Amino acid sequence: xxxxxxxxxxxxxxxxxxxxxxxxxxxxxxxxxxxxxxxxxxxxxxxxxxxxxxxxxxxxxxxxxxxxxxxxxxxxxxxxxxxxxxxxxxxxxxxxxxxxxxxxxxxxxxxxxxxxxxxxxxxxxxxxxxxxxxxxxxxxxxxxxxxxxxxxxxxxxxxxxxxxxxxxxxxxxxxxxxxxxxxxxxxxxxxxxxxxxxxxxxxxxxxxxxxxxxxxxxxxxxxxxxxxxxxxxxxxxxxxxxxxxxxxxxxxxxxxxxxxxxxxxxxxxxxxxxxxxxxxxxxxxxxxxxxxxxxxxxxxxxxxxxxxxxxxxxxxxxxxxxxxxxxxxxxxxxxxxxxxxxxxxxxxxxxxxxxxxxxxxxxxxxxxxxxxxxxxxxxxxxxxxxxxxxxxxxxxxxxxxxxxx
Amino acid sequence: xxxxxxxxxxxxxxxxxxxxxxxxxxxxxxxxxxxxxxxxxxxxxxxxxxxxxxxxxxxxxxxxxxxxxxxxxxxxxxxxxxxxxxxxxxxxxxxxxxxxxxxxxxxxxxxxxxxxxxxxxxxxxxxxxxxxxxxxxxxxxxxxxxxxxxxxxxxxxxxxxxxxxxxxxxxxxxxxxxxxxxxxxxxxxxxxxxxx
Numbered sequence: 001x002x003x004x005x006x007x008x009x010x011x012x013x014x015x016x017x018x019x020x021x022x023x024x025x026x027x028x029x030x031x032x033x034x035x036x037x038x039x040x041x042x043x044x045x046x047x048x049x050x051x052x053x054x055x056x057x058x059x060x061x062x063x064x065x066x067x068x069x070x071x072x073x074x075x076x077x078x079x080x081x082x083x084x085x086x087x088x089x090x091x092x093x094x095x096x097x098x099x100x101x102x103x104x105x106x107x108x109x110x111x112x113x114x115x116x117x118x119x120x121x122x123x124x125x126x127x128x129x130x131x132x133x134x135x136x137x138x139x140x141x142x143x144x145x146x147x148x149x150x151x152x153x154x155x156x157x158x159x160x161x162x163x164x165x166x167x168x169x170x171x172x173x174x175x176x177x178x179x180x181x182x183x184x185x186x187x188x189x190x191x192x193x194x195x196x197x198x199x200x201x202x203x204x205x206x207x208x209x210x211x212x213x214x215x216x217x218x219x220x221x222x223x224x225x226x227x228x229x230x231x232x233x234x235x236x237x238x239x240x241x242x243x244x245x246x247x248x249x250x251x252x253x254x255x256x257x258x259x260x261x262x263x264x265x266x267x268x269x270x271x272x273x274x275x276x277x278x279x280x281x282x283x284x285x286x287x288x289x290x291x292x293x294x295x296x297x298x299x300x301x302x303x304x305x306x307x308x309x310x311x312x313x314x315x316x317x318x319x320x321x322x323x324x325x326x327x328x329x330x331x332x333x334x335x336x337x338x339x340x341x342x343x344x345x346x347x348x349x350x351x352x353x354x355x356x357x358x359x360x361x362x363x364x365x366x367x368x369x370x371x372x373x374x375x376x377x378x379x380x381x382x383x384x385x386x387x388x389x390x391x392x393x394x395x396x397x398x399x400x401x402x403x404x405x
Numbered sequence: 406x407x408x409x410x411x412x413x414x415x416x417x418x419x420x421x422x423x424x425x426x427x428x429x430x431x432x433x434x435x436x437x438x439x440x441x442x443x444x445x446x447x448x449x450x451x452x453x454x455x456x457x458x459x460x461x462x463x464x465x466x467x468x469x470x471x472x473x474x475x476x477x478x479x480x481x482x483x484x485x486x487x488x489x490x491x492x493x494x495x496x497x498x499x500x501x502x503x504x505x506x507x508x509x510x511x512x513x514x515x516x517x518x519x520x521x522x523x524x525x526x527x528x529x530x531x532x533x534x535x536x537x538x539x540x541x542x543x544x545x546x547x548x549x550x551x552x553x554x555x556x557x558x559x560x561x562x563x564x565x566x567x568x569x570x571x572x573x574x575x576x577x578x579x580x581x582x583x584x585x586x587x588x589x590x591x592x593x594x595x596x597x598x599x600x601x
Contacts, residue, residue, distance in 0.1 A: 278499045284491070320464065322456070404446040 003392070004246050007384040017377035024371010031364045042112030042354055045105060047365050049113065050350040052098040053205055054229075054343055055372040056091065056148075057197060057222070061230025063088035063155055064193055067186040073179075075399030076257055079249040080238045081391060085159050086383040087233055090376045092155075095148035097375075102144050106137045113354055114140075116211045127212055135208050143204060147196045154189040161185060165393045175395035197223050209353035213291045217276040222349075224269035228311070229342040231262045232335035237380060239332050246389050249401050252326045256405040259325030262338065266315035273312075294356040295348060303348045303359060310341035343369060408578050410551040411437060413536050414564035415544045415571040419445060422545045425567040426451045429549065434560065437548040437579075440540035459520060466516030467509045474508035475501065526581045534577040544571075 028048075035044040066084045069077045077084070104110075111118035115128075116135040122128045128135070161182055170178060202222040207214060215221075235258045241247050280288045281296075295304050314337060324330045351360065391397060416422040422439070426448070429436060436452060482488065483495045493500070522528060540546040549560060551574075561572045 274499075274502060278502065281499050322460070 003248055003390065005388045005390065005392075007241065007244075007246055007381075007389050009381045009385050010244065013377065013381055017374045017381065020370045020374025021378060022374075023367050024374055027364050027367025027371065031368070034364070040110060040112045041108075042110070043360055045101070045110050045113050046350050046354045047368050048101050049105070049205075050346050051365070051368045051372050052094065052101050053350075054226070054346040055369075055376065056094045056098050057226035058229045058233055058339075058342075059087055059090040059094060059376060060151055060193075060197065061227045062234055063091060063151070063158070063189070064197070064227065065230060065234060067158065067189045067193070070182050070186040071190060073396075075396035076254060076403045078391060078394055078397045078400035079254060079403075080234075080241075080247055081162070081394075082387065082389050083237050083241060083247070083380075083384065084234050085162055086380045087230075087237060087376070088155050089159065089383040090379040091148075091151050093375055093379055094372065095152055099145060099148055102141065106141055114208055114211070116208060131211065135204075135211060140204055143200065147201055150192050151196075154185065154192065157185055158182075158189065162391055162394075163387055165391050166388055167393075169393050170395060179395060197226070206349055209350060210291060212287065215276050215280070215288075215291070217272050221269065221272040221276055224265060224272050225311075225342045225345050228262060228265045228269055228315075229339050231258060231265065232338040232342075233376070234258060235262065235331055235335040236339075239328055239335075241384065241389070249390065253403045253405045254400070255328065255331055256322075256325045257403075259319055259331050259334075260405075262331075262334070263315055263319035263325070266311060266319070266338070270308075270312040270316075273308075291353075295352050298356065299358045300348050300352045300356075303344060303352075307341065307345050307348060310337060311345060314338075314341070407580070408576060410555075410557075411536070411575050411577060412549040412551055412555070412557065412560040412564065413573050413575055414547045414549070414561075414567070414569035415537055415539070416547065416568060417544060417570050418568070419545065421568040422547065423448070423451055425547065425564070425569070428567055429547070429564075432563070435550045435552075437550040440536060440546040440548070442541055442543060442545075445545075457524075459517060459524065462520050463513045463517040466520075467513035470509040470512030471505055473512070474505040478504060530583055531581045532584060533581045534575075534579075536575060536577070537571075 031044050031047065035041065062084045066077065066081055066088070069081075105113055106117065109117050111121065114135075115121055116132070117137060122132055133139075165178060197219070199219050202219040203214075206222060207218050235255070238247065238250060238255070238258065242250055277292065277296075280292060294300055315334060318324055318330065318334055324334075347361065347365070414425070416425060422441075422445075426436065426439065430453060439448060439452060441448070478501045479496065482497075487495045526533065536548050537544055537546045547564075547569075549564075551557065551560070557574050561574070564572045
């Protein structure tokens with residue numbers, strides 16, 4: 001069987017990605033005109049912050065997926081691993097955009113977003129003063145820069161390592177060395193991932209929107225959210241590329257495993273989400289319940305329950321049976337639903353803190369999201385087209401071909 | 406239960422077993438079962454077995470756990486014996502979710518284990534016929550059910566032609582019985598091996 005190794009970007013794909021990016025830029029301009037100056041631009045910057053962080057963490061989750069499977073000596077993902085690598089390449093442009101947004105926030109002293117940016121507020125508040133070693137503009141910028149730079153750098157390294165296998169067939173000894181090298185770099189990434197996504201970065205970027213409030217579950221909950229959406233993104237791209245007649249070795253068995261991952265991590269997300277909520281609800285301490293006040297019974301109550309239905313009940317009931325995980329249509333539909341659901345989750349995380357009194361959702365938010373989706377499509381398609389679609393000399397490649405779920 | 410006649414073929418290689426299973430099925434023989442020391446991916450598909458319904462049973466066991474927990478706690482805390490716990494409302498759903506979750510998991514797991522034992526007819530003291538003692542060690546044992554029309558020597562030579570390392574005819578009880586092997590059967594006694 002001859003393999004179609006090189007992805008050619010279909011014309012419609014390119015048009016769509018360009019159009020979506022155009023919509024994004026247009027909404028950015030319109031949003032700036034409409035909301036840029038009112039109330040120190042809180043509405044405008046909240047939307048940018050929510051979308052950039054959500055999509056950055058989502059594409060970064062694709063990176064986590066292939067490094068974690070590398071570390072666990074997984075073989076099943078080899079037949080579509082290049083797709084996850086291509087998605088993770090979007091960390092570069094989205095990371096840059098996110099950094100620019102952070103610079104604007106810090107330089108513009110947007111205390112409607114991060115109230116700890118205002119020195120007078122911090123000095124008059126013992127709680128914030130106590131946290132000021134962590135929550136200060138310098139640490140925020142340095143740590144954010146380090147985070148994104150290392151994600152980018154390690155991503156480039158991992159993708160380069162993956163392409164090394166394309167040169168020639170490996171002997172067993174070479175294969176061992178190759179796997180070892182991969183393991184070392186993947187573990188470096190996982191350590192950094194733990195120090196960032198699984199702990200500090202959600203504290204810095206999202207939890208500090210309400211600087212007085214804290215939860216030890218928060219980072220894992222954010223990670224669960226983004227990993228599910230990352231898996232949904234992987235599923236969508238795999239299905240699309242497969243539909244175009246590539247990825248000959250990817251079949252129902254692999255789809256089934258992606259579906260299982262989505263199912264499992266949806267439950268994982270629910271577990272953390274509920275733990276965070278239930279303990280705070282039960283203890284009923286006012287400084288903790290303040291976070292859920294407007295989300296549970298205020299303006300965001302609708303979103304709160306919708307979040308639970310989309311991100312827990314829907315995947316739980318739909319993905320439970322074997323048949324639905326082996327159905328291309330259902331997996332595609334559910335991936336779209338989950339991507340949207342976790343986007344909503346991030347929406348209430350950000351806007352529930354910055355604009356607690358009403359839900360200001362309108363076309364502007366969806367326009368910005370469309371821009372990021374277009375950017376991901378453009379970058380992923382570009383990287384997919386540049387390199388061979390399958391790492392066919394990888395020692396575990398055969399394991400993926402004969403994979404049986 | 407019924408006592409039936411079986412043609413037994415033992416294989417020592419997975420790859421040989423797979424093609425043998427396919428050929429035996431296309432030849433029209435009825436495979437009683439294939440006994441293997443470990444799970445073999447894809448063997449159920451090759452044998453043409455349908456998917457198990459165990460997970461559907463599991464869903465309903467779980468559902469009953471959810472209903473029992475939610476219904477029970479609701480009835481106790483709102484009607485039967487309302488208690489004031491820290492000023493919380495009598496009907497406080499979030500606090501009941503952990504117990505609901507536990508009972509769902511408990512009933513579905515116990516129910517599924519018991520159903521599994523029933524489907525496989527496994528229980529303490531219940532014995533079933535072993536076609537070959539090494540099927541728990543390193544042999545893959547394929548058992549073909551014989552009908553009155555079956556030509557035994559033909560089946561055995563056919564099995565050997567497919568790569569079976571050991572073949573024989575056994576007359577065995579298909580169901581289970583209570584008791585021990587020592588009294589009723591001697592599964593470890595030396596059996597005649599038919600050499601065609």
